[in-house]
Amino acid sequence: MAYVAFDAFMKESKxxxxxxxxxYANTLQCPNVLREAMAYSxxxxxxxxxxxxxxxxxxxxxxxxxxxxGTACALEMIHTYxxxxxxxxxxxxxxxxxxxxxxxxxxxxxxxxxxxxxLLTYAFQVVTEQEHTDVTPEIKLRIALELAKAAGPEGMxxxxxxxxxxxxxxxxxxxxxYIHKHKTGRLLEFAVLAGALLSGATTEQQEKxxxxxxxxxxxxxxxxxxxxxxxxxxxxxxxxxxxxTNEKSTYTTLFTVEEAKQILEETIxxxxxAISSLQLQDEYLLAICDLIAKRNH
Amino acid sequence: MAYVAFDAFMKESKxxxxxxxxxYANTLQCPNVLREAMAYSxxxxxxxxxxxxxxxxxxxxxxxxxxxxGTACALEMIHTYxxxxxxxxxxxxxxxxxxxxxxxxxxxxxxxxxxxxxLLTYAFQVVTEQEHTDVTPEIKLRIALELAKAAGPEGMxxxxxxxxxxxxxxxxxxxxxYIHKHKTGRLLEFAVLAGALLSGATTEQQEKxxxxxxxxxxxxxxxxxxxxxxxxxxxxxxxxxxxxTNEKSTYTTLFTVEEAKQILEETIxxxxxAISSLQLQDEYLLAICDLIAKRNH
Numbered sequence: 220m221a222y223v224a225f226d227a228f229m230k231e232s233k234x235x236x237x238x239x240x241x242x243y244a245n246t247l248q249c250p251n252v253l254r255e256a257m258a259y260s261x262x263x264x265x266x267x268x269x270x271x272x273x274x275x276x277x278x279x280x281x282x283x284x285x286x287x288x289g290t291a292c293a294l295e296m297i298h299t300y301x302x303x304x305x306x307x308x309x310x311x312x313x314x315x316x317x318x319x320x321x322x323x324x325x326x327x328x329x330x331x332x333x334x335x336x337x338l339l340t341y342a343f344q345v346v347t348e349q350e351h352t353d354v355t356p357e358i359k360l361r362i363a364l365e366l367a368k369a370a371g372p373e374g375m376x377x378x379x380x381x382x383x384x385x386x387x388x389x390x391x392x393x394x395x396x397y398i399h400k401h402k403t404g405r406l407l408e409f410a411v412l413a414g415a416l417l418s419g420a421t422t423e424q425q426e427k428x429x430x431x432x433x434x435x436x437x438x439x440x441x442x443x444x445x446x447x448x449x450x451x452x453x454x455x456x457x458x459x460x461x462x463x464t465n466e467k468s469t470y471t472t473l474f475t476v477e478e479a480k481q482i483l484e485e486t487i488x489x490x491x492x493a494i495s496s497l498q499l500q501d502e503y504l505l506a507i508c509d510l511i512a513k514r515n516h
Numbered sequence: 517m518a519y520v521a522f523d524a525f526m527k528e529s530k531x532x533x534x535x536x537x538x539x540y541a542n543t544l545q546c547p548n549v550l551r552e553a554m555a556y557s558x559x560x561x562x563x564x565x566x567x568x569x570x571x572x573x574x575x576x577x578x579x580x581x582x583x584x585x586g587t588a589c590a591l592e593m594i595h596t597y598x599x600x601x602x603x604x605x606x607x608x609x610x611x612x613x614x615x616x617x618x619x620x621x622x623x624x625x626x627x628x629x630x631x632x633x634x635l636l637t638y639a640f641q642v643v644t645e646q647e648h649t650d651v652t653p654e655i656k657l658r659i660a661l662e663l664a665k666a667a668g669p670e671g672m673x674x675x676x677x678x679x680x681x682x683x684x685x686x687x688x689x690x691x692x693x694y695i696h697k698h699k700t701g702r703l704l705e706f707a708v709l710a711g712a713l714l715s716g717a718t719t720e721q722q723e724k725x726x727x728x729x730x731x732x733x734x735x736x737x738x739x740x741x742x743x744x745x746x747x748x749x750x751x752x753x754x755x756x757x758x759x760x761t762n763e764k765s766t767y768t769t770l771f772t773v774e775e776a777k778q779i780l781e782e783t784i785x786x787x788x789x790a791i792s793s794l795q796l797q798d799e800y801l802l803a804i805c806d807l808i809a810k811r812n813h
Contacts, residue, residue: 249674250681257669304633309605309625328606332629333677336601339633340668343640347661360657364644371637372554377546380630384547 225506228278229271235284236270236291237262243292243345249337256326256334257341260299264317268507269294269410272435275503276414276428279494289349290362290413293342297370298406300338303331305379342366354417362413369409378402390468396437404436411435427493431504434490438511441483444469448476450515487512522803525575526568532581533567533588534559540589540642546634553623553631554638557596561614565804566591566707569732572800573711573725576791586646587659587710590639594667595703597635600628602676639663651714659710666706675699687765693734701733708732724790728801731787735808738780741766745773747812784809 244258270291274284284291306313306321307328313321323331346363368374378401385398411432415425448471470479487508494501541555567588571581581588603610603618604625610618620628643660665671675698682695708729712722745768767776784805791798 247669249669250677252681253669253674253677300633304629307606307626307629309629329604329680330677332601332604332606333673333680335633336597336636337669337673339636340664340673343660344664344668347657347664356657357653360644360653360660363640363657363660367637367641367644371641372544372546372550372634376630376634376637377550380547380550380627383626383630384549 225503228274228503232271232274232284233267235288236267236295239288239292240295243296243341247341252326252330253334253337256322256330257338259325260303260322260334261295261338263299263319265298267295268439269298269406272407272410272432272504272507273414275507276411277418278503279414279497279499279501280418280420281500282418286351286353286417287414289345289351289354290366290417293346293366294406294410294413296338296342296345297366297375300335300342301370301375301379303335303338307331310383339370342370358416361416365409365412365416369405374401374405375403378405385468388468390473392473395468395470395473399437399440400433403440404433407436407439408432424497424499427497430493431490434486434493435508435511438483438486438490438508441470441479441486442511442514444471445476445479445483446515447471483512522800525572525800526807529568529571529581530564532585533564533592536585536589537592540593540638544638549623549627550631550634553619553627554635556622557600557613557619557631558592558635560596560616562595564592565736566595566703569704569707569729569801569804570711572804573708574715575800576711576794576796576798577715577717578797579715583648583650583714584711586642586648586651587663587714590643590663591703591707591710593635593639593642594663594672597632597639598667598672598676600632600635604628607680636667639667655713658713662706662709662713666702671698671702672700675702682765685765687770689770692765692767692770696734696737697730700737701730704733704736705729721794721796724794727790728787731783731790732805732808735780735783735787735805738767738776738783739808739811741768742773742776742780743812744768780809 240261241258244254244261247254247257270287273287273291273294277284277287302316303322305311306316307323314324315321321331322334326334343363343366346366347359349359370376378398381394381398382402385394390398408429411428412425415428420428447469470482474482490508491505494504537558538555541551541558544551544554567584570584570588570591574581574584599613600619602608603613604620611621612618618628619631623631640660640663643663644656646656667673675695678691678695679699682691687695705726708725709722712725717725744766767779771779787805788802791801
């Protein structure tokens with residue numbers, strides 16, 4: 220019963236954020252080709268995990284998705300820009316992303332750089348001008364600040380650089396965790412924190428939810444590393460074992476696959492434990508944990 | 517007398533913003549190479565015209581430079597990121613910027629993309645967390661929003677795309693103005709608007725100062741086009757006549773040089789006229805007009 224409801228919640232959340240992303244792209248007064256390049260990658264699908272985490276956090280406080288729509292779209296814009304820049308020839312040089320040609324393959328490298336820059340900047344326009352009457356200037360400001368910290372040099376961009384620097388090197392667990400925490404973890408944490416801020420959470424609630432989000436981010440990455448070894452190419456959208464081929468340190472090179480699975484299970488348990496005392500309507504948050512532990516793409 | 521004072525004001529403003537940029541870069545908790553790449557381009561000099569416009573606007577209201585330091589540094593971060601990305605091989609492919617190797621020549625293309633992304637994102641961190649006690653959350657929020665609009669798809673990034681699309685085409689004056697207004701104009705306007713917002717300017721004052729800034733931006737560009745024809749390579753830092761070689765439409769291809777000079781003079785007069793009724797301490801703002809009209813680099 221709870222799972223059926225969560226499935227519906229996931230589908231509705233995905234549809235809602237995708238519809239709103241189209242609306243945000245369409246209202247832009249800018250050269251057509253730029254709007255098209257931005258919209259192309261925004262529409263390229265994906266799990267929309269960050270908006271889902273945000274909406275599930277709002278739900279935990281009994282709040283409606285509408286309250287978080289600006290922040291959810293900004294999150295997807297930032298995530299999308301990072302993928303566009305990541306795929307560039309000078310970075311990972313990928314021709315395909317989720318089975319579709321990458322942005323620079325369709326629009327050219329220069330436009331891909333600018334579409335990424337445009338999405339990154341537009342995200343801050345969207346969070347600072349969100350119009351929901353329950354979002355005070357103080358909350359908008361805090362959300363913009365936290366988004367900048369999570370996405371910038373001390374967050375995602377820093378993680379990207381660390382990941383790039385690490386290629387071909389044998390990492391310690393500490394170094395590996397730095398990369399994951401920053402490259403993917405910070406935006407996932409922001410999604411939960413933003414949901415808490417928008418819901419008027421107390422400082423204690425914010426802290427426990429952040430701890431929850433840290434474990435969720437870690438679990439996400441461990442599962443990713445396991446999938447790289449155990450998934451099928453069709454499921455994970457890249458050759459199986461590509462991390463090993465690229466001489467990347469992962470949870471399955473630092474540990475055995477069985478150990479990694481054990482750590483994943485413990486991490487999920489810690490995530491759930493972190494919010495257990497809060498007495499929120501946390502069904503969806505808990506369901507996301509299970510989703511991450513079992514995902515196969 | 518006024519000119520000596522303005523010279524000192526310029527030098528002090530430049531030194532102040534450069535010192536603060538170093539401070540902002542140094543406090544970043546991020547991989548060293550990223551901090552170095554960002555700091556390298558932040559320290560690469562330039563006129564610091566945007567901070568100067570901001571400080572001169574504050575001065576017009578009798579306010580201190582300190583009030584605008586976060587916004588001034590954010591402006592330079594955005595300007596700097598746009599130059600780094602602009603110089604990339606897939607964009608203008610420039611090896612030198614102000615006589616020094618461009619960012620990607622020193623740090624590689626991937627790092628240059630990420631250093632640009634980092635600066636752009638950090639700018640929003642800096643404006644949203646500025647600590648001056650006279651800056652209210654409402655003002656910070658408005659500044660972050662206006663910065664995003666000025667720098668994003670509806671502003672600078674849109675202008676970059678339009679400029680790229682225009683290469684090799686004969687433009688109308690209207691199309692040429694669109695490019696200039698967005699590519700360089702919007703950030704110059706933001707500098708003045710931010711100064712007005714930080715000073716608590718009335719709506720009427722904001723509007724007249726924005727009109728002033730629009731003419732200043734236009735004058736800046738017309739002077740640029742004249743310099744491309746009349747300057748020396750040493751003065752302008754690129755080959756004389758490079759716009760013509762690149763088949764770019766400019767004020768000196770749409771008009772004769774003499775006509776362009778006449779339009780420049782009229783534009784400067786309109787800029788000064790726009791703020792003449794405000795009775796501000798506008799000496800520095802007027803001096804910037806003259807500086808732009810006469811600049812040779």
